[in-house]
Amino acid sequence: KVTCDSIFLNKIYVPLTQAFHSHSHFFSLYPHNFFSFSIFLLHLFCNHSKEPNCAVPMMSGVLLWVNCGLKENAISLMGLGGRGVRIEKRFRHCSGISFASFSNAVVEPTRSSEERVYEVVLKQAALVKEQRRIVKKRGLNLDTKPIEGDFTNGDLLSSAYDRCGDVCAEYAKTFYLGTQLMTEERRKAIWAIYVWCRRTDELVDGPNASHITPKALDRWEQRLTDVFEGRPYDMYDAALSDTVTKYPVDIQPFKDMIEGMRLDLRKSRYNNFDELYLYCYYVAGTVGLMSVPVMGIAPQSKASTESIYNAALALGIANQLTNILRDVGEDARRGRVYLPQDELAKAGLSDDDIFRGRVTDKWRNFMKGQIKRARMFFDEAEKGVSELSSASRWPVWASLLLYRQILDSIEANDYNNFTKRAYVGKAKKLLSLPVAFGIAIFGPQKLTKMTTR
Numbered sequence: 001k002v003t004c005d006s007i008f009l010n011k012i013y014v015p016l017t018q019a020f021h022s023h024s025h026f027f028s029l030y031p032h033n034f035f036s037f038s039i040f041l042l043h044l045f046c047n048h049s050k051e052p053n054c055a056v057p058m059m060s061g062v063l064l065w066v067n068c069g070l071k072e073n074a075i076s077l078m079g080l081g082g083r084g085v086r087i088e089k090r091f092r093h094c095s096g097i098s099f100a101s102f103s104n105a106v107v108e109p110t111r112s113s114e115e116r117v118y119e120v121v122l123k124q125a126a127l128v129k130e131q132r133r134i135v136k137k138r139g140l141n142l143d144t145k146p147i148e149g150d151f152t153n154g155d156l157l158s159s160a161y162d163r164c165g166d167v168c169a170e171y172a173k174t175f176y177l178g179t180q181l182m183t184e185e186r187r188k189a190i191w192a193i194y195v196w197c198r199r200t201d202e203l204v205d206g207p208n209a210s211h212i213t214p215k216a217l218d219r220w221e222q223r224l225t226d227v228f229e230g231r232p233y234d235m236y237d238a239a240l241s242d243t244v245t246k247y248p249v250d251i252q253p254f255k256d257m258i259e260g261m262r263l264d265l266r267k268s269r270y271n272n273f274d275e276l277y278l279y280c281y282y283v284a285g286t287v288g289l290m291s292v293p294v295m296g297i298a299p300q301s302k303a304s305t306e307s308i309y310n311a312a313l314a315l316g317i318a319n320q321l322t323n324i325l326r327d328v329g330e331d332a333r334r335g336r337v338y339l340p341q342d343e344l345a346k347a348g349l350s351d352d353d354i355f356r357g358r359v360t361d362k363w364r365n366f367m368k369g370q371i372k373r374a375r376m377f378f379d380e381a382e383k384g385v386s387e388l389s390s391a392s393r394w395p396v397w398a399s400l401l402l403y404r405q406i407l408d409s410i411e412a413n414d415y416n417n418f419t420k421r422a423y424v425g426k427a428k429k430l431l432s433l434p435v436a437f438g439i440a441i442f443g444p445q446k447l448t449k450m451t452t453r
């Protein structure tokens, strides 16, 4: 009995309750009562069991399993994050990629990047949920009319949006084409967001990047706050300022993108995938979170808003991981290695191998694992695209198909991403547009087979 109590107290009850308290913000979202009840049952069982040593872990396993089965996200209470469990299951098959084990996560209540990002996802989803509720109540159709806001300064705003469209057409031709199917209001809003993202990225990646300091990024963030509060500094800002009054776009993903740029200034190595995941969220997952409120969710969609946001986040992460895999050589020449250091070491590789840029079998195997993981994020993203409002699906499918093909191209280059740039040829790019259109209309099952995987 003493053994049982001490095992129970030290290994299960204390860590669980600690995790429980540090995740008190989940209480409103997850089955708190059922969970507490399970713990209570477990305690009773321990006190009366004849075989406490094996009964405790066994029972706790069963109860956790039941909890997860009842509501998979209940596991968040224990410091894992609902998606963490699913993702671990799917991702542990990737070669050279390790994840914290279930028991470690229970004992160690520190939060992973995925959990931290998931909180932002929940917040964004709640905003859109509220908007959908209002739309339903008021009987508005977002495809023809934005929820509120008014072009008070019609001509000026209209030319501000046109300028955003010009920037889009200049920098992202295929994407610009893809936005043509969207309703005018949504298209303009997406352009405004695109331009803000492009300008933010240019701060650290553009011609003046060497002059950018954390202070400059602080000023950019202050300017962002002004834009959200209706005090734009220029035409592009004015378009964004207008967009954020019309759609339930939250400032957090924008701020997080700036945080990603800060990270890029001070960090050139990532110890593990958890660190890389956070970076990918900052610079690209955020784009997904910014875009969904504008693109809109199909009125007939039965999927949960959270799952659609997860898919949007996954598309951003997938795109960024692909970007990183494509640009290994280019980044190395700038002294940057985004690939997780622990996974490199596990594959018997180091920064030096990357700087030398030799394609060896070790490198090929390592890359296979990285590509596999990026594809899994694409697969996760696919699940959400069909839930978007019908007119918004085309550009998203187009972007997904195009970016995913970069991974195929890395393979076709025999994993030489040091000196050969993987790209999707013009013909394939052009073909992707009608394929994406078909998938957007008829659904993925019928048409994804037509694209190379």
Ligand SMILES: CC(C)=CCC/C(C)=C/CC/C(C)=C/CC/C(C)=C/[C@@H]1[C@@H](COP(=O)(O)OP(=O)(O)O)[C@]1(C)CC/C=C(\C)CC/C=C(\C)CCC=C(C)C
Pocket (backbone or CB within 6 Å): 175, 190, 193, 194, 197, 198, 201, 283, 284, 285, 287, 288, 289, 291, 292, 308, 309, 311, 312, 313, 315, 316, 319, 320, 323, 381, 382, 384, 385, 388, 395, 396, 399
């Ligand atoms: C339809 C669509 C793709 C909408 C997104 C529009 C938008 C606001 C794009 C902004 C992109 C941007 C300029 C981001 C700045 C940071 C950055 C450079 C990120 C990298 C993009 C590619 O950059 P780049 O143009 O330099 O690449 P090339 O070198 O030219 O290849 C990123 C890799 C990330 C971009 C992330 C996305 C496009 C995420 C898209 C996700 C959604 C639109 C959510 C869709 C919803 C569901 C439910 C799946």
